[in-house]
Amino acid sequence: MSMSRDKRIRLKREKRPHPSxxxxxxxxxxxxxxxxxxxxxMAFMGPSLLGVSVFFIVPFLVVVYYSVIRSPINPEFVFxxxxxxxxxxxxxxxxxxxxxxxxxxxxxxxxxxxxxLALILECRIPGKSWLRTFFLSPxxxxxxxxxxxxxxxxxxxxxxxAVLSTFGISPVDWLNSPYCQVVIIILFLWKNLGYNMILFMxxxxxxxxxxxxVADVEGASPAHKFFNIKLRYLSPTVLFVTILSIISSFKVxxxxxxxTGNYPYMGLYMMQHxxxxxxxxxxxQKMSAAAVLMALVMVVLIILLFKAEDVFGKDVEG
Amino acid sequence: xxxxxxxxxxxxxxVAAFFAFAFLMPTVLTITNSFMTQSEISANxxxxxxxxxxxxxxxxxxxxxxxxxxxxxxxxxxITVLIKSPDYLLKFWNSVILVVPIVLLQVxxxxxxxxxxxxxxxxxxxxxxxxxVILMLMPYQVTLVPNYLVSSWLGILNTRxxxxxxxxxxxxxxxxxxxxxxxxxxxxxxxxxxxxxxxWQIFKDICLPQCRSALYSIAIxxxxxxxxxxxxxxxxxPDATKQxxxxxxSTINASEVGLAFAIATIYMVPCLLLFLHGExxxxxxxxxxxxxxx
Numbered sequence: 228m229s230m231s232r233d234k235r236i237r238l239k240r241e242k243r244p245h246p247s248x249x250x251x252x253x254x255x256x257x258x259x260x261x262x263x264x265x266x267x268x269m270a271f272m273g274p275s276l277l278g279v280s281v282f283f284i285v286p287f288l289v290v291v292y293y294s295v296i297r298s299p300i301n302p303e304f305v306f307x308x309x310x311x312x313x314x315x316x317x318x319x320x321x322x323x324x325x326x327x328x329x330x331x332x333x334x335x336x337x338x339x340x341x342x343x344l345a346l347i348l349e350c351r352i353p354g355k356s357w358l359r360t361f362f363l364s365p366x367x368x369x370x371x372x373x374x375x376x377x378x379x380x381x382x383x384x385x386x387x388x389a390v391l392s393t394f395g396i397s398p399v400d401w402l403n404s405p406y407c408q409v410v411i412i413i414l415f416l417w418k419n420l421g422y423n424m425i426l427f428m429x430x431x432x433x434x435x436x437x438x439x440x441v442a443d444v445e446g447a448s449p450a451h452k453f454f455n456i457k458l459r460y461l462s463p464t465v466l467f468v469t470i471l472s473i474i475s476s477f478k479v480x481x482x483x484x485x486x487t488g489n490y491p492y493m494g495l496y497m498m499q500h501x502x503x504x505x506x507x508x509x510x511x512q513k514m515s516a517a518a519v520l521m522a523l524v525m526v527v528l529i530i531l532l533f534k535a536e537d538v539f540g541k542d543v544e545g
Numbered sequence: 546x547x548x549x550x551x552x553x554x555x556x557x558x559x560v561a562a563f564f565a566f567a568f569l570m571p572t573v574l575t576i577t578n579s580f581m582t583q584s585e586i587s588a589n590x591x592x593x594x595x596x597x598x599x600x601x602x603x604x605x606x607x608x609x610x611x612x613x614x615x616x617x618x619x620x621x622x623x624i625t626v627l628i629k630s631p632d633y634l635l636k637f638w639n640s641v642i643l644v645v646p647i648v649l650l651q652v653x654x655x656x657x658x659x660x661x662x663x664x665x666x667x668x669x670x671x672x673x674x675x676x677x678v679i680l681m682l683m684p685y686q687v688t689l690v691p692n693y694l695v696s697s698w699l700g701i702l703n704t705r706x707x708x709x710x711x712x713x714x715x716x717x718x719x720x721x722x723x724x725x726x727x728x729x730x731x732x733x734x735x736x737x738x739x740x741x742x743x744x745w746q747i748f749k750d751i752c753l754p755q756c757r758s759a760l761y762s763i764a765i766x767x768x769x770x771x772x773x774x775x776x777x778x779x780x781x782x783p784d785a786t787k788q789x790x791x792x793x794x795s796t797i798n799a800s801e802v803g804l805a806f807a808i809a810t811i812y813m814v815p816c817l818l819l820f821l822h823g824e825x826x827x828x829x830x831x832x833x834x835x836x837x838x839x
Contacts, residue, residue, distance in 0.1 A: 264665055267744045271661035272673075275654050278714030283680060286691030344564065352558045360824060361565035367820040368572050369773045371794035372809035375578075375802070376571040379590055417568065422831060429832030467834065470682060477684035481775040485795040498686050499776060506693065506780050518690040525683060 287522075293515035309516040319517065322501035325408075325494060330476040333412045337472040338465060340416060341423030346453075348424070349431055359428075363421035370418070374485045381410050403492045411495065414482045419475050423468045430464035431457065466536040470529065572813070574613065579622055579806040581615040586803040622807035633790070633808050640789035640812075643705055644771045647712035652764050655718030656756070660748045662719070663726040664734070674723065677716040685776040696781055707781040712771060718763050724833050725759035726752060762830025765823050769816060 269276075294310065297303040313319050344362060348355055380386045381401040388398035401410050434457060442452050458465075480499035483491055489503070498521065505514045578586070626633050662674055680688075688711070696707040729752060737747045753760075778788045785793070790812050797805045820827065 268661045268665035268670070271657045271664075271744070271748070275658035275714060275719060276673075278654065278710070279677075279680070279716065282695050282711045282714055283688065283691055286694040289694055290690050344561075347557050347561050350554065350557055352554060352561060358561050358565050359828070361569050363824070363828070364572060364820065365568055367769060367816045368813050369791055369816060370775070371773075371791045372813045373571045373575055374795060375805055375809055376574050417571070421568070425828050425831040426834065474682055474684055477686060478776075481773070484775055484779070488795070498684075502686050502689065503779060506689075514690055518687050522683060522687045525687065526679065529679065529682060 290515045290518055293511050294519045297512075299511060309512045310520065313513055313516040313520065316513070318496070318501055318504065321493065321496050322498045325496055326477065326498045329408055329411060329415075329479065329497070330473060332408070333415050333476050333479075334469060334472045336412065337416060337419055337423060337476075338468050341420045341468065342427050342461075342465075344420060344424045345427035345431060348428060359425075362424055365418050365420075366422050370481045371485055374482070377410075377414060377482075377486060402487060402495070405494055407492050407494045411479055411483060415476065415479050418482075419472060423472065426464055426468055426471075427461065430461050434460045462536055466532050469532060473528065575806060575813070576810050577613060577615060579810040580618045580620070581803065581806070582617060582619045582621055583803040585616055586806070590802060622803050623811075626804055626807045626811065630804075633804075633811075636788070636790040636793045637808075637811065639787055640772065640791065643708055643774075643789055644768060646709050647771050648764050648767050650709070650713040651715055651718050651767055652722075652760060654713055655722050655763070656753065656760065657748065658719045659722035659726050660752055662723045663729070663752075664744070664747075674720075677719055681716040681720050689776065689780050692777075693780060703782060703784050703787075705782070705787060708774075708777045711777075715767075717770075718767060721763050721766070721830065721834060722756065722759060725756055729755050758826050758829065759833070761823060762826035765819050765827050766830055768819065772816060 293299065295304060295306055297305050297308075348358060352358075378385070382388075383398060383400045383403075385401075387401065392398060399406050401407065438456055439452060442456060447455075477498065480497050483495050483497060484499075487495060489500070491500070498517075502514070502517065505517065581589075662670060692707070692711045693702070696702040696710075701707045701710070733751055733755075734747055737751050742750070773791055774789065775792055778792045782788055785796075790808070794805065794808060794812065797808070
């Protein structure tokens with residue numbers, strides 16, 4: 228595996244004696260092939276590389292630069308000053324706290340519940356393909372389209388409170404109280420469980436059947452089979468679903484924005500709200516420092532998750 | 546023992562059925578409610594959209610009735626949307642001319658890039674691929690800032706290009722398509738090479754036909770993502786007249802809630818059609834992502 232395909236091809240070619248029998252010519256040939264490969268690969272990669280550089284990499288380097296200077300007009304190096312002032316900013320603190328709280332609760336729920344759904348669909352129950360379609364359907368529905376229904380359900384005078392009141396539970400103003408995060412978690416799970424479930428179903432399908440059969444023969448309990456066989460093979464998928472869910476958890480801003488607009492209840496003020504406000508005030512320093520902080524957090528998270536997967540799924544790799 | 550088994554299965558079926566019901570309901574309700582008349586909407590939801598009803602003679606029910614089937618099926622909302630107020634259609638068109646170019650361009654750029662990542666390996670290229678993965682995983686809160694800076698330098702801020710260009714080079718398709726292409730047997734490519742095909746011919750005549758279903762499923766995924774966009778238009782395209790329907794829907798006046806249901810339904814039609822037609826491709830596309838490594 229360590230040797231790349233084209234290298235292997237090239238090696239084969241080198242071993243074959245050249246018709247002319249001259250060593251020097253053969254060496255020239257190989258290096259020529261190598262250069263041609265590089266040229267070709269760059270020709271195919273070029274457009275994307277150029278676009279990514281222009282729209283993401285170069286401006287991000289400028290963002291990093293902006294985050295350590297006083298201002299674009301007075302480019303004095305101030306190192307961590309901007310970061311410290313962003314970290315001390317009370318809106319940033321609220322946004323970071325809310326986003327973190329939401330992700331910490333919603334992401335594990337999304338992973339566990341979607342794995343649960345995938346396991347249910349693995350059992351012999353009727354109407355499986357219909358169920359798959361139903362579970363997957365929310366991901367296809369634009370958030371903007373269902374927001375109206377969510378408003379009817381979660382409004383103070385809405386359906387949920389009406390249902391709860393028949394059980395004698397007093398009404399809650401779901402979107403304007405500390406319960407608001409519950410609403411958003413429900414919307415998040417509704418939208419994302421199907422997608423994650425498909426990933427888990429595919430992974431469950433890839434577990435070697437013989438292994439499970441052997442376990443059956445040896446009388447392993449379902450719990451044992453799940454934790455010691457399935458979960459080990461699923462670990463790359465668990466990692467991937469976790470990362471995907473973290474990313475989508477940052478996108479929950481969409482639901483919040485469409486439900487409550489630019490100025491939601493305090494508990495729903497997310498990172499993206501903070502960014503939008505800094506875009507409006509065009510405070511480049513604040514904006515850049517916040518973006519760099521966020522990028523750092525993401526990179527650290529991703530590396531940690533990769534390491535965790537390395538430790539947990541080591542013996543089933545490959 | 547045997548009996549237990551059946552009880553367990555029935556229980557699982559029940560749980561699954563409950564979830565399926567909950568998952569389907571909001572979508573179905575949006576569609577059925579779009580066939581209600583404005584007066585029925587006001588009567589049912591007057592309490593929620595409080596300022597929806599100005600005149601005193603409209604009946605408002607004391608409780609909110611989330612109704613499944615309208616009392617009287619009416620197309621009046623659709624007629625208003627489609628014929629009387631072209632404003633909404635204009636916004637729908639805004640969505641189309643933003644999203645369709647992004648899908649086509651992103652998949653186009655990604656297909657040659659993925660070919661490059663598949664065909665030529667090496668330390669530098671695998672580092673590059675890893676970099677694309679990291680970029681793919683960055684949330685909007687990070688990428689919108691660089692996008693905003695470039696757009697303002699190039700003077701395309703507040704035009705559609707400010708969204709189309711970054712969308713065109715978004716690394717998601719590159720990642721997924723590379724995963725697909727790496728499954729094409731190497732021998733196919735080697736054989737073509739021995740036959741004297743050029744790289745472009747190998748790409749066009751061998752690689753692309755093999756990836757047809759992959760391209761379709763990636764196009765669906767990209768389409769849904771951008772059809773649903775909210776963050777980018779708010780920041781990069783603040784001009785309300787150019788904004789897509791995904792942002793505009795939330796600003797619809799409360800007095801037009803009935804219309805909003807009809808527009809919401811129209812807005813999900815392209816997605817639902819794609820879903821019904823391409824569900825299997827979509828599932829395959831999602832399933833192929835597998836893991837982020839390698």
